[in-house]
Amino acid sequence: MANDFPLMLKSTIDKMVNDKMTALLDKYPTLQWAEVDDMAHTDEVFKSDEPALLWQFGALTPRPRAPMYDFEFAVGAKTTQDPGNYTLIALLSEIREVFAAGIDVQIFDYTLEATDPVSQVKRGYLMVASNEIESQKFDKQSGIRYAIVQGKVVSYGS
Amino acid sequence: MANLKRAHSRFTKTPVLGWNEAGSVWVDTGLRGRLQVYDRFITERDFGQRKRILTIAGKPDLPAYNVVKLEGSESAYLIESSVEDMSGAEVYATTLALHEAAFAVQICRKTTVESQSGIKRVAGEQVIATTWVDISRYTAEVSAEFKATNFTVYTVYFPRGTPLDTDSYVRRLDNGEILDINEVFQALDIPAARCQRRG
Numbered sequence: 001m002a003n004d005f006p007l008m009l010k011s012t013i014d015k016m017v018n019d020k021m022t023a024l025l026d027k028y029p030t031l032q033w034a035e036v037d038d039m040a041h042t043d044e045v046f047k048s049d050e051p052a053l054l055w056q057f058g059a060l061t062p063r064p065r066a067p068m069y070d071f072e073f074a075v076g077a078k079t080t081q082d083p084g085n086y087t088l089i090a091l092l093s094e095i096r097e098v099f100a101a102g103i104d105v106q107i108f109d110y111t112l113e114a115t116d117p118v119s120q121v122k123r124g125y126l127m128v129a130s131n132e133i134e135s136q137k138f139d140k141q142s143g144i145r146y147a148i149v150q151g152k153v154v155s156y157g158s
Numbered sequence: 159m160a161n162l163k164r165a166h167s168r169f170t171k172t173p174v175l176g177w178n179e180a181g182s183v184w185v186d187t188g189l190r191g192r193l194q195v196y197d198r199f200i201t202e203r204d205f206g207q208r209k210r211i212l213t214i215a216g217k218p219d220l221p222a223y224n225v226v227k228l229e230g231s232e233s234a235y236l237i238e239s240s241v242e243d244m245s246g247a248e249v250y251a252t253t254l255a256l257h258e259a260a261f262a263v264q265i266c267r268k269t270t271v272e273s274q275s276g277i278k279r280v281a282g283e284q285v286i287a288t289t290w291v292d293i294s295r296y297t298a299e300v301s302a303e304f305k306a307t308n309f310t311v312y313t314v315y316f317p318r319g320t321p322l323d324t325d326s327y328v329r330r331l332d333n334g335e336i337l338d339i340n341e342v343f344q345a346l347d348i349p350a351a352r353c354q355r356r357g
Contacts, residue, residue, distance in 0.1 A: 011274075011275040011277075012275075014276060014277050015274065015275040015276060017276075018277075019273060019276075021276075022276075033276075035277070110273060110274040111274070111275065112273060112274050113271050113273055113274070114271070114272045114273060116274070124197030135342070
């Protein structure tokens with residue numbers, strides 16, 4: 001595995017969530033997003049009462065051995081003042097759809113600046129095996145619900 | 159009325175210089191004032207050693223000058239408020255509250271570039287303004303994570319019209335310390351902020 005493969009994988013997940021958020025802005029004009037391990041940004045998003053998409057890069061484990069890996073990450077949503085959690089579940093369904101079980105995704109380097117040409121070099125391949133909704137969580141007034149996405153990923157090397 | 163203004167101007171002789179930020183020079187504003195003593199509290203912590211009252215004959219063009227100093231003096235002042243003295247329908251004098259700004263600072267914010275993934279990364283720093291401020295120690299704040307750690311919190315007073323938000327920070331030019339802005343509020347006509355010293 002090239003040393004930067006986890007970063008390539010993460011940037012691909014970041015881009016998929018960002019693309020989904022952009023697509024949802026017509027329906028949810030105040031929608032935000034937060035990569036929950038980005039502490040400063042997450043703090044800002046959680047202090048807001050606007051809805052948000054959330055995600056968190058989890059595990060990447062060689063199995064049975066490199067260049068094949070098991071991966072796991074979480075995607076979800078946060079809402080406040082959401083009677084019956086209807087908006088929360090609707091947003092969760094939207095983001096789960098991006099990583100539905102059975103889909104496959106080519107991994108590219110999306111860490112380049114937005115003004116740079118898009119890299120055409122395939123860095124790997126991701127296939128989602130499962131996408132399961134977890135029980136609801138809370139942060140003060142916010143309801144949070146994640147889905148755990150698991151599957152296999154293959155690195156093409158550098 | 160004109161007599162009142164003329165009579166007032168007989169006592170306002172001190173030249174007032176204004177800070178021209180674009181040229182980083184002090185320029186003669188053409189205004190002449192008279193300095194008065196002020197001995198009340200100016201903040202939650204400070205007595206009036208850093209605050210003066212300046213009276214000016216007539217109605218000066220204040221928006222052009224947010225930081226002033228008096229010719230012959232080294233002290234820079236923020237114009238904290240202005241009050242018109244009127245007789246009939248005419249302003250014959252203006253009373254300015256001056257707040258001494260002893261610290262030269264840069265007001266900065268991080269610049270970011272957006273990657274193709276949509277994640278923003280810090281790319282550098284933008285200096286929004288180089289100006290004078292007043293820095294007043296406010297309190298020590300106990301860290302929420304490390305009980306033995308205290309943070310020094312300051313109140314900083316800025317010139318009128320300074321663009322501030324909690325993404326900005328202040329770099330002192332006298333000792334290089336950086337003060338992160340946690341809260342922005344208004345104090346009379348000037349913006350103020352609670353800041354935490356970094357490090």
